[in-house]
Amino acid sequence: MCNALERTARIPGRVASAPIRAEQILALDPDLVIVGASCSPEILRLLEIGCGRVVRIGRGYTLSEIQENIRLTGDAVGEPARAQALIDEMNRQLGAVRAKVEGAPPPRALYIGSGYGYTAGIGTYTDELLQAAGARNAAREAGVKAWGKIALETVIEMDPDVIFVPDTGGRAHGAVGMRYVAPPKPLEKDPLWQDARAVRAGRVVTLPP
Structure with a gap:
């Protein structure tokens, strides 16, 4: 899921959504490639050989995994403080929701x-x-x-x-x-x-x- 669809829609697409081949990524000559947990070992190996830097993030199944991915991405792009601020805001909103429903019958x-x-x-x-x-x-x-x-x-x-x-x-x-x-x-x-x-x-x- 993505809560920034309107902003990302304005970014020109350079690679087909699926399946993605390593050659497509290498042709873009990126400084940084962030790959997910589903990236195959073969593609990952080619990217590590041909790209300047490759950062692998986790599955993102749980909130803690999502927050760790945010940290990894923030570190990778040189914005660790902004990444931590986003995590703090997530935790603040979750805390506010928990406080609001405390004591209510759980559906x-x-x-x-x-x-x-x-x-x-x-x-x-x-x-x-x-x-x-x-x-x-x-x-x-x-x-x-x-x-x-x-x-x-x-x-x-x-x-x-x-x-x-x-x-x-x-x-x-x-x-x-x-x-x-x-x-x-x-x-x-x-x-x-x-x-x-x-x-x-x-x-x-x-x-x-």
């Missing part, structure tokens, strides 16, 4: 993504954010680890009070170990989902990108 919530085929369980930042917002993550309670597949029948059985879905704007986007796809229609308008309590109650929340 059972479920995040569903990837064309409504995946959910966020134990060991994901989404699980941590749901807990910070005062919710019980139904996927965690069901023992789902990381980003796991989920069937419609399982969701109906979980019967969450609230369902969160991503706003992909109709775009497909990639992730480590899976391929996210845009759903064919809004979940709350899909006849297959009408038995879900959250759908019946009108508590399907679309999260911004």
Whole structure:
């Protein structure tokens, strides 16, 4: 997910989104290349040989991993103070949310993504954010680890009070170990989902990108 889509959209694209080849990156002659955890060893090796500097960041599955990636990126671009300021602001906002919901009855919530085929369980930042917002993550309670597949029948059985879905704007986007796809229609308008309590109650929340 990205909260800077409008700004990044103004940057000219020089490389196709996928699959990316090392030659494409090398042709740009970058001073710095930041690669994710899903980068193959072969591409990483070619980049390390042909580029001035390569920094590898982690998966970014949890909030602590995301913050570590911010630190690594800040150090790589010579802006460690700005990176730390961003981390501090994240923690401040999380603390404010926790304080606001303290003592409130926790609803059972479920995040569903990837064309409504995946959910966020134990060991994901989404699980941590749901807990910070005062919710019980139904996927965690069901023992789902990381980003796991989920069937419609399982969701109906979980019967969450609230369902969160991503706003992909109709775009497909990639992730480590899976391929996210845009759903064919809004979940709350899909006849297959009408038995879900959250759908019946009108508590399907679309999260911004």
